[in-house]
Amino acid sequence: MTSKTSVSLRNLTRAFGATRALDGMSLDIEPGEFVALLGPSGCGKTTALRVVAGFETADSGEVLVGGDDVSPVPAAKRDMGMVFQSYSLFPNMNVADNVGFGLRMRKKSAAERRAKAAELLEMVGLADRARQYPHQLSGGQQQRVALARALAIQPRVLLLDEPLSALDAKVRQQLRDQIRELQQRLGITTLFVTHDQEEALSMADRVGVMRDGKLEQVAAPDELYASPATEFVAEFVGTMNRLPGDLADGAVTVLKGTTVPAAGDGVADGPVDALVRPESLAVEPSGDRNGTVAARTFLGAVTRVTVTLDGGTDVRVDLPSTSAGDLTTGAGVRVTLPGTRVLVAPRRS
Amino acid sequence: MAAIARKPGRKSFPAWRWVILLLAAVYFLIPLYGAFQFTGVSAFGQVITTDGFGSSLWLSVRLALVTTAITLVLMVPTTIYVHLRLPKVRRVMESVTILPIVIPPIVLIIGLLQIAPPALAGTPYMLALEYVVLAMPFAYRSIDAGLRSMDLKTLTEASNSLGAGWLATLRRVVLPNLTTALLSATVLTVALVLGEYAMASLDLTTTFPVWIVTNDQTSAPVSVAASLLSLFVTWLVLMVIVVIGTRQSRRKGGGEVALFSVLPTSQTMSET
Ligand SMILES: Nc1ncnc2c1ncn2[C@@H]1O[C@H](COP(=O)(O)OP(=O)(O)OP(=O)(O)O)[C@@H](O)[C@H]1O
Ligand SMILES: [Mg+2]
Numbered sequence: 001m002t003s004k005t006s007v008s009l010r011n012l013t014r015a016f017g018a019t020r021a022l023d024g025m026s027l028d029i030e031p032g033e034f035v036a037l038l039g040p041s042g043c044g045k046t047t048a049l050r051v052v053a054g055f056e057t058a059d060s061g062e063v064l065v066g067g068d069d070v071s072p073v074p075a076a077k078r079d080m081g082m083v084f085q086s087y088s089l090f091p092n093m094n095v096a097d098n099v100g101f102g103l104r105m106r107k108k109s110a111a112e113r114r115a116k117a118a119e120l121l122e123m124v125g126l127a128d129r130a131r132q133y134p135h136q137l138s139g140g141q142q143q144r145v146a147l148a149r150a151l152a153i154q155p156r157v158l159l160l161d162e163p164l165s166a167l168d169a170k171v172r173q174q175l176r177d178q179i180r181e182l183q184q185r186l187g188i189t190t191l192f193v194t195h196d197q198e199e200a201l202s203m204a205d206r207v208g209v210m211r212d213g214k215l216e217q218v219a220a221p222d223e224l225y226a227s228p229a230t231e232f233v234a235e236f237v238g239t240m241n242r243l244p245g246d247l248a249d250g251a252v253t254v255l256k257g258t259t260v261p262a263a264g265d266g267v268a269d270g271p272v273d274a275l276v277r278p279e280s281l282a283v284e285p286s287g288d289r290n291g292t293v294a295a296r297t298f299l300g301a302v303t304r305v306t307v308t309l310d311g312g313t314d315v316r317v318d319l320p321s322t323s324a325g326d327l328t329t330g331a332g333v334r335v336t337l338p339g340t341r342v343l344v345a346p347r348r349s
Numbered sequence: 350m351a352a353i354a355r356k357p358g359r360k361s362f363p364a365w366r367w368v369i370l371l372l373a374a375v376y377f378l379i380p381l382y383g384a385f386q387f388t389g390v391s392a393f394g395q396v397i398t399t400d401g402f403g404s405s406l407w408l409s410v411r412l413a414l415v416t417t418a419i420t421l422v423l424m425v426p427t428t429i430y431v432h433l434r435l436p437k438v439r440r441v442m443e444s445v446t447i448l449p450i451v452i453p454p455i456v457l458i459i460g461l462l463q464i465a466p467p468a469l470a471g472t473p474y475m476l477a478l479e480y481v482v483l484a485m486p487f488a489y490r491s492i493d494a495g496l497r498s499m500d501l502k503t504l505t506e507a508s509n510s511l512g513a514g515w516l517a518t519l520r521r522v523v524l525p526n527l528t529t530a531l532l533s534a535t536v537l538t539v540a541l542v543l544g545e546y547a548m549a550s551l552d553l554t555t556t557f558p559v560w561i562v563t564n565d566q567t568s569a570p571v572s573v574a575a576s577l578l579s580l581f582v583t584w585l586v587l588m589v590i591v592v593i594g595t596r597q598s599r600r601k602g603g604g605e606v607a608l609f610s611v612l613p614t615s616q617t618m619s620e621t
Binding site for chain 2: 105
């Protein structure tokens with residue numbers, strides 16, 4: 001129903017006093033793509049979204065929508081649907097009027113507004129709430145109405161700023177699926193801001209990890225997880241172990257004798273940390289031990305075992321719960337690294 | 350739960366509260382009763398026919414309307430703008446708007462006379478400008494409280510993103526959610542204008558309160574009857590505004606209309 005639109009952020013900068021909220025940020029979003037911006041608090045995610053929406057102006061750089069620079073276009077004329085973190089329904093209007101508001105501003109007839117509102121409320125599963133006022137709805141329902149309201153104008157781009165963060169876990173999960181499903185059905189270009197990595201990884205086609213006003217890496221969720229480009233991404237997304245090792249000739253030696261190829265730019269030879277996922281390590285009870293089991297956590301199909309290596313470093317190892325039986329706390333074990341390439345980073349003391 | 354809970358809906362109202370309530374009632378009602386004794390019933394009939402009653406009352410009503418209109422037109426956009434764009438100026442606004450209460454009225458009048466358009470000099474509407482200054486502390490506080498009780502920034506941005514310009518946002522989103530606060534501001538301004546004596550008499554303008562005092566010298570019972578009437582009518586108008594305002598705002602989840610603040614929206618939520 002919407003013609004698909006690309007969005008490009010080109011080298012955006014925005015400073016608030018001494019704070020550089022955006023510091024040369026660039027991102028290309030394909031038509032119909034769902035991109036999540038993920039990053040710690042204060043890294044500039046909201047600022048980026050607000051620049052695209054037109055609520056904030058960049059100090060330099062440009063935003064292209066469908067190839068055109070939108071900087072001279074005011075927010076009201078950008079045709080972007082926006083869903084906010086805080087509840088943003090108009091308290092003086094009932095649900096149907098909230099959803100129809102954008103069409104009203106576009107001078108559509110009352111009949112057309114009603115029909116469109118009914119269609120969208122049906123889509124978000126709130127058809128029976130049309131006549132209620134926002135204060136009569138739960139938080140999750142309010143955000144669904146807000147989504148319907150944003151979609152009612154058939155926006156060129158959908159912008160969502162942590163729309164789920166005020167909701168409890170179960171509602172959040174449901175809405176996650178619903179938003180993704182709607183986005184794919186409508187094929188609408190979407191930029192989604194969150195600091196919740198699970199949310200970003202489970203919903204988006206591509207995830208952009210932000211830090212200090214810049215994008216560190218933009219990649220599909222599996223790629224981001226499997227081959228993080230930087231130390232920051234590696235540690236921010238998922239769980240990561242730091243194994244002390246020695247780097248020489250593009251290979252790193254860890255765990256007293258295991259040598260694997262190393263990835264990572266600009267790290268000098270010598271003592272380094274190898275960044276390894278818990279599931280990339282193996283652990284077994286062994287007389288040829290190199291560590292002691294410090295703790296174990298049952299996570300369902302997987303059990304996470306924390307091993308204190310003989311050098312004093314704690315590492316977390318995930319293994320199928322079925323084979324974790326004899327790894328009791330205090331047992332001497334051997335941790336090995338069967339994997340191939342690992343990312344290395346300067347040694348952190 | 351049930352073991353500790355008392356009967357629902359029945360709150361104990363301790364005896365000392367009744368005493369305070371009674372003392373307050375006595376303090377306020379005895380003068381009224383005394384006044385009523387003094388006038389007798391017949392004086393009420395004479396009020397309307399007494400010379401100057403109609404014209405002074407009509408002048409006060411016009412002044413109340415004009416003052417309210419000017420106050421709202423000046424204060425509403427200013428306060429909204431400060432909330433949205435200059436949040437740091439809010440502190441300053443707070444202290445500036447309290448000034449008319451702190452500074453003696455005569456000083457304000459003299460200041461206003463210096464800058465008022467000469468065309469207004471000598472007309473009763475000069476008085477309206479003075480009342481705007483007097484009403485400012487109350488009007489500002491009402492509007493400020495109303496704006497605080499909503500998420501103004503998010504609501505205006507949501508409206509903007511849906512294609513509404515500033516005027517449409519003001520008309521369709523901000524003002525409808527501010528009705529309670531606007532009512533409060535109106536009530537306070539109207540009450541202030543209808544009861545103000547000092548400035549009007551300094552200005553030699555025969556407003557209703559001035560008429561009551563002047564008339565006192567010729568026919569005291571009639572004058573007292575007139576003040577009782579005006580008290581009653583003002584009270585009635587305020588009650589009607591407050592009750593209707595509260596009923597309307599409750600329907601949309603808003604708070605009670607109170608004279609100095611708007612209670613924050615009560616979000617009753619049950620997660621799905
Ligand atoms: N209007 C503003 N005035 C001053 N500083 C601001 C303003 N908006 C943002 N900042 C600052 O810019 C930086 C980036 O803010 P932004 O809101 O974009 O972060 P964020 O990534 O969305 O964080 P969060 O996850 O907490 O929402 C922060 O340091 C913030 O304090
Ligand atoms: Mg944010």
